Amino acid sequence: MTKLVIFDLDGTLLNTVEDLGNATNYALKTLGYPQREIEEYKILCGRGIANLLKDALPEDARTDEVRARMANLFFPYYREHINDCTVPYDGIIPMLDRLAAEGIRFALASNKYQEGAERLIGRFFGKYGFATILGQREGYPIKPDPAIVDQILADNPDISRDEVVYVGDSNVDMMTGNNARVRTIGVTWGFRSREELAAHNPWKLIDTPADLAEAILGPLGDRVERLVRRASAIMRQKNFEIHTKGGDVANLCTSADIGVQHFLYDGLSALIPGSGFLGEEEDMTDMDHDYVWIVDPIDGTANFARGIAECAISVGLKHGGDIVLGIVYNPFREELFRAEKGKGAYLNGKRIHVSGRSFKASLFCCALCVYKKEYAQICNDIIMEVYPHCSDVRRFGSAALELCYLANGTIELFFEYRLMPWDYAAASLIVEEAGGVLTGRGGSKLIYDRPLLVVGANTRENHDKLCSIVTSHTSENPYD
The missing domain is CATH 1.10.150.240 (Putative phosphatase; domain 2)
Structure with missing residues (x-):
């Protein structure tokens, strides 16, 4: 990305x-x-x-x-006379606007002398706040030596080499990017020919600034991930207000929840115009669309409000009846879980899978139905029946993260008596793509427009055993 x-x-x-x-x-x-x-x-x-x-x-x-x-x-x-006739190429400003709106950072690597590079960037592109501007400087090698790219990376230590794209219009630029071992794009509207650029095997050749924006922004999953990471800045702010929902001290909402949800609503709606949105806060329900975003702005708000790091932003995209994209991001642990339908599940870009542990060796993650405490005894009965036959019991306080822990092999068994769609939508796909099994009561297919009892496990065998225990203790619709 x-x-x-x-x-x-x-x-x-x-x-x-x-x-x-x-x-x-x-x-x-x-x-x-x-x-x-x-x-x-x-x-x-x-x-x-x-x-x-x-x-x-x-x-x-x-x-x-x-x-x-x-x-x-x-x-x-x-x-x-530095800018008597100099102008941005057609489409450059809209392209930069679009990239900046999605949080892309900019830097400059030029063989123009430093003063001239700084003047022109300030004159035409000052509003974008280029992170680094490097031109030709005395004592420093010029392109195609990769030192200029290495210096930009040193100035932006939070960005890795594989998260960089170098864009230029000449053979010198193609060699610079290749020498620096970064993805290199040749643009054909500049000074040199397509043939010259192609001879150096760039990552891509692009003919218009609009196409360049598309190539840089990448697939929808990358764009959603960038948006979620940007939204997390609201969670990191120190000052936020805490409120209860309906006077229930166990059901909290903070000003950060509201801020994250508004930010995501605006950004996600722009990514797929005409899409619907189901969010936990402020009764944001608009499900009558082919594509629907299902969002929990902060899953684990009670943890968040107390400074406990087990909390996350959860974004799922439903197409028809299925979740096709899921992202769960814990910014305090820098853990981003992501899955796309048919493409596997990942944690920070590395493929993850459920564990192969037996029921007896499993960790069982469950809760006592904190928002419907009248069902706590039923939950306790289920726990007590499972506990002698598994390794141990855990509770983290964020259903989305607990399901992700099932996906990456940290736990093996999961049960919650009553979850809302935003609690499990994104994570359900992550579990599925990691090889796990997640269903409603009795093994029923998950649906995303009402609360559900949810059962999950690392294997079909373990799931069926847990599901049988849960079903024996619960009625048909205990979650209404």
Whole structure:
């Protein structure tokens, strides 16, 4: 998943060729050398100003003395006329707006001299707050040496190399990205040809800024994950208000729950226009759609309100009758569980599976129906029947996380007497894709529009044994 995009400048974000060409022609003319056509500068640019000035001269004039005189003329002229004709390419601003709206970070790696790079970014792209702006600096190698990308990564230590995309328009850029071992995209609207870019085997070749945004944002799962991670910033804030629902001191809601849900509602609705939304807070129920987001902004609010780290954001996407995408993220432990239908389950990008433990060796995760305490005795009876035949009992205080722990082999058995759809929707897919079994009472198929009794296990054998015990203690619809 992409978190940082490193852009080249000239020929990628900005069409600078006319101002660069005019400044170079001014120096050539002043020294009595023939001027070049502006189109020629698309080939001459890309390897730094020193090489541009050298290559613009006739071959018999390329001495150090002449190049120094060229530079003395070029820089004052270019500084004064740096953006006379320079403009962003069509579609660049909407592309950057779209990436910024989804939390993508930007950096610049250019062979333009540092002062010029900073001026142009400030002039045209200042609102985006580029994390790092690096141009040609004395004592530092120029592209295609990967040192410039390495420095940007050092300046952004929270981002790994595989979360970076490098974007440029020349062979130099393709070599830079490849040398730095990051995914490299060649854009064809700039100074060089598609054939030149393709010769260096970039990750992708892109023809329009709109297509570039699509390539960077990636599949829907990546976009939802970025949104969830951004929403977690609201959970990390120190000050929040705590309220009870209906006066029930066991059923809490915080201002952070409300803030996360509003943030996710806006972001998720934009990802799939016309989608429905079912959220725990503020009676946000709109299920009559082909696609429906099912969201618990903070599962484990009681833990969250007390500073206990077992709490998470849970986002499931229902298509028809099935959950097709599930993400459960605990920002305090930096654990993100994710699954897409038919694609496996993952924890922080690594494939996870349920354990193979027997019923006797299993950890049993269950609760006493905290919001419907009249059923506590039934839950206790189930626990007491299971307990002698399993390893031990656990309770973490977040159903979504407990189900994820079933998915990654931490526990093997799960039972809750009454869960709401937002408690289990996302995690149900994660369990399924990890090889586990999760059903309603009596092995019935999960549904996502009402409360359910939920039974889960690592294997079908263990599930059926637990399910039989649960069914023997419960009536047909104990959760209404």
